[in-house]
Every structure is written in structure tokens, then in C-alpha cells.
Amino acid sequence: MPRPSVEAARREQILSAACDVVSEIGFKSLRIADVARRAGTSTGTVHYYFDTKADLMRAAFEWNFTRSLDRRRPLLEEQSDPRRRLRAFVESYLPIDDVTVRAWRVWAELWVEALHDRDLQELNDQVYGEWRRIVAGVLRDGQDRGLFRDEDPVLVANGLIGMIDGLALQALLGSRSMTVERMREVCERAIRDLELAAV
Amino acid sequence: MPRPSVEAARREQILSAACDVVSEIGFKSLRIADVARRAGTSTGTVHYYFDTKADLMRAAFEWNFTRSLDRRRPLLEEQSDPRRRLRAFVESYLPIDDVTVRAWRVWAELWVEALHDRDLQELNDQVYGEWRRIVAGVLRDGQDRGLFRDEDPVLVANGLIGMIDGLALQALLGSRSMTVERMREVCERAIRDLELAAV
DNA sequence: CCTCAGTTTGACGGACGCGTCAGTTAACGA
């Protein structure tokens, strides 16, 4: 081997730059040149690692998701009380810090792009499934311990996740009536509704 | 006056075509020529009524919203029982028929476009406010009649609307796990949670 | 020192689409 491969590192660098740009100016306005500049490289290099713009975006969406999930894994393992676990998980999705906001914005772009792209729909479905599995798992755990009301965990998980998606979107849009603080209240109310009164 | 103005009719025709195209191929891919063809006219005419593409899209988003609300107004006036009124309203947002699906898809495109456009954020905020006011009104009415649980109507309305947005989005994406039927169940569960047990 | 594969570069061809514009049509009043 002539020299150690830099492929993995360079790909990450480009994908991160792509997510930055998508978050800032949107998929629609994104130019390969923007990504290259942000990554501190040239358009030629971007094309060396990703044949087409579509390839790049698909990879960026995937990367964005993997990162989001990796960031949350510790959260789920730290907390043993399902009530705390659920709250920590939901809290982690509030679009407060830059990293979370960026991830949400990229996510939103994926949604709309996926409306017209089967391949991305598949990706969204996988991710959504994973998310639902996690939340439903926490709910089931809480029910087993007699902490949550006895309702279909999958149904409740879907409702909760849908709500978080919808609220986050409005918060991201800078709605005057849906601030992050308001979003937190709405989520807290929903979670409290799921809990059984303390014994 | 040389002849009767056809402006109003022609504008509608173009806006409807624009929404069709946005729904089908997305804002990103939309070409003025697509809209012109769909409207059965020429690109010149489109530009005659809308100076720029941005103007056209802004007007189309506004038109889409106005139509959506107009279609629902009768619903709210027909039903006197707040429980029925709430259900009818929520039901009307299930992405079942073509008209509703189209409206949702255009709506989703607006969201993402608005992430990078102050003007559209303003529009979204107005619409979201109107929607929240309607739902909160129904909830308050139901509470006054002792039909709904006594919780902050605005908070509950926000949660419900957010949930509908999030669920509809997944349904539109053709998620295997979030069909319209599933969405209906999740909404029904959420509504039932708001109601007090029958006396 | 030379070779060679992996990597990088940026200029360029070609396609594409917005917005302009000069010219045409049609309805109305005079």
C-alpha cells in the first residue's frame, strides 16, 4: 500500500461540511462549491469521494442520523428509571444547542426531499423505526414497573414522536408562539399524562 | 376600461397549477415552465402576473393556506358538540384524499423553505396561530361544558397540532409504520385522553 | 531515485432555467 488511506477522515470532513451548508442555506441552494469551501478543499475532491450531488446528500443525511443516535446512546444507558430515561431522551431533542439545531434542520430537509425520492423514504423509515423502537421500549419498561399507564406503547410512542417532530419544526421556524421553552412545557405535560399518580 | 379584467381568475389558475407542481416534484425542482404548462399558458404569462419565482411561490403558499382554511370553516360551524367538532377538524387533516394530500405536501415544502426565509416564517406563524386559536377555542368550549379535562387549552392545542403535523409528515412519506389508519388511531387516543369519562 | 497508486486540483464544456423584451392579439369605447 503506497500510503495510509485518508478516505474515512476526508469523507467525514466533507459530510460534516455538507450538513453545515444544508443547515445554513438549505438543500435547494446548496452548491458543491459551497461544501468544498466549507470543508477546506476543492470541488474536484468532493466529486472524488461522491460521484454525484445526490450521492453526497444521501450520505450526508445518513451521517447526520448516525451521529444523532450516537450522541443519545449514553443517555439511555445512564438512566435506570424509565421516567427519567424518557425525559432525558425527549429533552435531548429540544432544539437548544447548535448541534441539535443543525441536526434538526438537516432532518427537516431530508423529509421534504424524501417526499420525492423513494430511496430517502426508505432511509427515513429506518430511522423513524429505530426511534419508535427506543421510545416504545422505554414505555414498556415503565409499564412493567407500574410507572406508566397501561396503553399500547407503540401507539403512544408514535404520538409522542410525532408531537416532538411537529413542535421542533415550529420552534425551528422561530415561531413566536412556539419557543423551546413552550415546547418543553408541552412535552412535559404529555409525559406527565402517561405517568400513573405516585403511590 | 377596455375590457373586463381576467386577472383574478388567471392568478388563481396559475397558483393552483403552482401548487400542483410543488406537490408533485417539489419546490426545488419546480420550473416556471412547468407551472405554465400545467396552467395551460406560457412562461411569459406567469411572469406577467408574478414578477419573480419567489413572488409566485410566496403567493402559492398563501393561496394553499387560504383554501385549506376555507374548506374547513363549514366543518366547525356544522358541529355543535365540541367533541364532534374537534374530531371532525382533526379527521379533516388526515391525508386521505388528493386535495388534502396536496395541501399537506405544499405545506411541508413551505416549512423547509421558511427555514431560510424570514418572510415565509412570518406567513407560517400567522397560519399556525390561526390554527392554534381554532383548536384552543374548541377545547375551551368543551371545558366550559364539562366535556374536556381542565388543562391549559393553549398547551393542549399546541401538543395536538404538533402531533398532527408530525404524524402527517410520516404518513406522507409513505412510512410503513405510519399509515393514515395508524395516524387516525393515534389521534383518536390523544383526543380520548382529553375527554372526561361520561357521566 | 524511481515507480505507482491514491489523492488533489481547478478550469472548462455543456446544460439549464429565470427573467426580459419586442411583437402580437383581442376586447372595448369612441
Add this chain to the structure above:
DNA sequence: TCGTTAACTGACGCGTCCGTCAAACTGAGG
């Protein structure tokens, strides 16, 4: 019938950007 003006048309100029490509570079092995 003619002048006037709103309404309409579609070709084209111009700028933009993707993806290609030929050439350059880099570092490890021979």
C-alpha cells in the same frame, strides 16, 4: 373602423453550476 390598452406569447441573453478531465502532487515501497 380605429385607437387604446390589457393580456399574452415564446425566443433569447445571461448567469449559474454540475460533473469531467488532464495534469499535478504525495508518500510509501522497491
